[in-house]
Amino acid sequence: MSWEDLIVVLVVAAALSFDFTNGFHDTANAMATTIATGALPPRVAVAVAAILNFLGAFISLKVAATVAGGIVDAGAITPTVVFGGLVGAISWNLATWWFGLPSSSSHALIGGVVGATIAAAGTGAVEFEGILSNVIIPAVASPIVAGLAAAVGVYLVYRMIRCCDAERSERGFRWGQVASSSMVALAHGTNDAQKTMGVISLALIANGSISGGPDFDVPAWVVVSCAAAIALGTYAGGWRIVKTLGTNVVEVRPPQGFGSETVAASVILVSSHVGYALSTTQVVSGAVAGSGVGLPGAVVDWLVARKIVAGWLLTLPSAAAVSAIVYAIIELLSGGVAGVIVVSVALLVAAFLLWRANRAHPVEPDEAVSQHPAFGTVTVAA
Amino acid sequence: MILATVVDWGKLLEAAYLSAVLGIGVVLIGGLAVVASLRAQDRRRAHRGGVIALDVVTGACVLAIAGAIALGIYIMANK
Numbered sequence: 001m002s003w004e005d006l007i008v009v010l011v012v013a014a015a016l017s018f019d020f021t022n023g024f025h026d027t028a029n030a031m032a033t034t035i036a037t038g039a040l041p042p043r044v045a046v047a048v049a050a051i052l053n054f055l056g057a058f059i060s061l062k063v064a065a066t067v068a069g070g071i072v073d074a075g076a077i078t079p080t081v082v083f084g085g086l087v088g089a090i091s092w093n094l095a096t097w098w099f100g101l102p103s104s105s106s107h108a109l110i111g112g113v114v115g116a117t118i119a120a121a122g123t124g125a126v127e128f129e130g131i132l133s134n135v136i137i138p139a140v141a142s143p144i145v146a147g148l149a150a151a152v153g154v155y156l157v158y159r160m161i162r163c164c165d166a167e168r169s170e171r172g173f174r175w176g177q178v179a180s181s182s183m184v185a186l187a188h189g190t191n192d193a194q195k196t197m198g199v200i201s202l203a204l205i206a207n208g209s210i211s212g213g214p215d216f217d218v219p220a221w222v223v224v225s226c227a228a229a230i231a232l233g234t235y236a237g238g239w240r241i242v243k244t245l246g247t248n249v250v251e252v253r254p255p256q257g258f259g260s261e262t263v264a265a266s267v268i269l270v271s272s273h274v275g276y277a278l279s280t281t282q283v284v285s286g287a288v289a290g291s292g293v294g295l296p297g298a299v300v301d302w303l304v305a306r307k308i309v310a311g312w313l314l315t316l317p318s319a320a321a322v323s324a325i326v327y328a329i330i331e332l333l334s335g336g337v338a339g340v341i342v343v344s345v346a347l348l349v350a351a352f353l354l355w356r357a358n359r360a361h362p363v364e365p366d367e368a369v370s371q372h373p374a375f376g377t378v379t380v381a382a
Numbered sequence: 383m384i385l386a387t388v389v390d391w392g393k394l395l396e397a398a399y400l401s402a403v404l405g406i407g408v409v410l411i412g413g414l415a416v417v418a419s420l421r422a423q424d425r426r427r428a429h430r431g432g433v434i435a436l437d438v439v440t441g442a443c444v445l446a447i448a449g450a451i452a453l454g455i456y457i458m459a460n461k
Contacts, residue, residue, distance in 0.1 A: 059458045129388045137389050141398060149402040153409035160413040164420050172416035179447065183454055190458045259409045265454060266405030273457045274397040 003337045004207055007079045010340050011203040014086040014347075016229040019196040021093040022105040023053060023233020026192065028241040029102070029264075029284045030185035033257030035368045036246030039174035039181075042237070042365035048178075049185040050235035056189020057227030061197065061218050070130035071110055076121040079203045080330055083340055084116030085109065086199065087347055088323030092315060094354055100240035100248075100363075101311040104279035108319040109195060110135055115320030119327035138276045139312070143286025146260075146267045150287040154259040154294030161255065173254035180261035185234075187268050188280050193230045197222050242368040245285065248304045250292030251370055259294065260287035282312060408450050415443030 001009075030052075031045040040048065089108040096103040110131070117125050161169045200222050204210045210219060246252060252260070264280075264287040271278050285308055292300035330339030422436035 056458070059455070060460070133388045133390070137394065141394060145398045145402055146405075149405045152402075153406040156406070157409055157413035160410070160417050164417060168420055168423075169416050172419060173412070176412045176416075176447075179451065183451060186455070187458060255413070258412055262409050262412065263402075263405035266408065267401040269454045269457045270401035270404060271397045274393055274400070276394075276397055 004079070005209075006337050007083070007340050008203050008207045008209065010337075010344055011079050011083045011086070012200055014083055014090070014344070015196050015200045015203070016225060018086050018090050018093070018105075018109065018199075019193065019226050019229035020233035020236075021090055021097070022192050022196070023050075023230040024236040024238040025093045025097050025103075025105055025233075025241060026188055026281060027234050027236075027238050028245040029188055029280045030181045030261070032242045032244075032246035032284075032368065033252045033260060033288060034177050034181045035242060035365075036252045036370040037170075037174060037177065037254045037257050038369060039177040039254060039257065042239075042242075042368055045181075046235050046237040046365075048182060049188075050231040052182055052185035053189035053193065053234045054227045054231035056186040056191075057193035057197075057223065057230060059186070059190045061194065061223065070127055070134050072113060072117040072127060073121070073125040076117050076125035077113075077202055077206055078120065079206050080340065081116045081120050081327065082113070082199055082203045082206070083343075084119065084323045084327035084330065085112035085114075085319075087326045087343055088112030088115055088319040088321075090347065091322045091350075092319040094351060095318075096311055096315075097238050097240055098354060098358070099311075100244040101308055102241050102245050102281045102285050103308075103311040103315050104139070104281045105192060106195060106277070106279050107135065107139065107312070107315045109199070111316035111319030112323040114316070115323035116327045118320070119324040119331075134276070135316075138271065138278055139282060142267060142271065142276075142278045143282045143289075146263055146283045146286040147290030147293070149267070150260045150263040150290030151294035153263055154256050154291045155296075157255050157259060158295060170254040173258045176258040177254055177261060180258055180265055183265040184261055184268070184280065184284065187265060187272075189227070189230060191268070191272070191277065191280065193226045196226045196229070200226070237365060239363040239365055239368055242365075243363055244304065244308075245288055246368050247370050248301060249285070249288050249308070250298055250300045252288065252291065253295065253298075256288075256291035256295055256298070260284070260291040263287045263290070404450070408447060411443045411446050411450075415440050415447070418443065 027046055030049045034040050035042045035045045089112040092108040114126055197218050201218055264284045267283050289305050292298045326343055333339035418436045418439040422433050425433050
């Protein structure tokens with residue numbers, strides 16, 4: 001095995017690690033409201049999400065072939081650039097998870113790749129117009145559209161059920177929540193696992209291990225390993241973020257959970273059909289906040305919402321900055337395998353310390369269930 | 383100026399409009415299913431008429447939601 005091959009092995013390991021963090025970071029997207037309302041017990045909810053993320057990864061492979069397209073110049077991509085981008089994205093995912101902030105893993109990855117590319121080849125290798133039209137504008141528009149649609153939908157649903165017994169109607173909406181959140185989980189697996197497949201494929205093409213071009217196929221082992229990594233990460237459950245999204249933004253009731261997840265699934269799938277790859281996290285967060293606006297008397301904690309939005313604004317530049325620094329460190333250490341190994345070890349140590357700190361102050365799955373007296377007592381799984 | 387030339391506002395508006403209409407539509411269909419189901423249960427208990435019509439409405443709503451799910455999976459597989 002040559003040194004170049006060893007770098008590719010480390011890139012693949014970093015990509016699968018990113019995929020794992022993507023899974024546990026984004027568990028909340030599909031299941032936070034379902035867990036909060038007691039529609040499914042926490043462990044069952046993350047198991048369902050994990051299975052659907054795994055299956056979703058096999059539904060389509062078209063995005064995997066075009067990842068980073070329109071964002072950076074493909075000629076500037078090397079395995080080291082990809083590695084730097086992944087380290088920046090992993091770092092941002094871990095940091096935002098620690099603070100319980102639902103931020104976009106996809107934007108972290110894009111920011112990471114852009115930062116490492118700038119460090120390697122300068123700003124000329126970055127397609128800023130592509131970032132503006134494909135990433136920033138949809139990122140601004142999608143949570144607003146999801147929030148408004150969820151607010152209208154939830155308001156109208158509460159008008160429809162105002163004559164019904166609240167407890168009985170909520171039981172019905174819990175079933176709806178299971179269906180709508182399952183769709184979000186499936187869509188997440190399809191979108192996000194493919195991005196990691198694309199990143200690994202980029203590194204393999206750059207190394208010459210596989211050939212690119214129009215007849216390019218993602219190797220089967222890449223598909224299976226990415227699907228497994230995102231599913232395992234999802235099952236691990238990022239409880240800090242689940243708690244924030246399910247109970248801290250707004251006290252979610254089952255009709256709101258159904259409304260927000262249904263609208264989120266619609267926004268993600270329609271936008272995907274039209275040609276925009278959105279952040280699942282931002283769409284779901286916007287829809288959850290909108291569902292709070294739509295329920296008369298509900299209180300949205302706008303301080304938490306502002307923190308989440310601040311996290312979104314910082315995602316691209318922060319991941320880019322970390323990745324650029326990582327790339328610079330690798331270059332300082334002769335630009336080869338030694339630098340990649342040093343950064344890998346540093347990342348492992350940081351992840352271990354964070355894991356240990358989390359064990360000292362854990363957020364347990366039960367904390368993600370709403371403490372509202374009407375919640376957590378009836379589950380459709382019982 | 384840059385936004386006007388770089389961003390395809392027509393496509394963006396189309397995505398926003400379609401997703402809002404579809405999302406709100408499915409939420410309302412879900413709400414109608416719950417209301418019709420509860421009304422049917424109440425009428426059945428009270429031995430009143432109209433139960434079959436309400437069950438049909440519930441069934442139609444459930445089928446519509448199943449159709450929306452199938453459409454979603456189709457979109458995922460063909461994007």
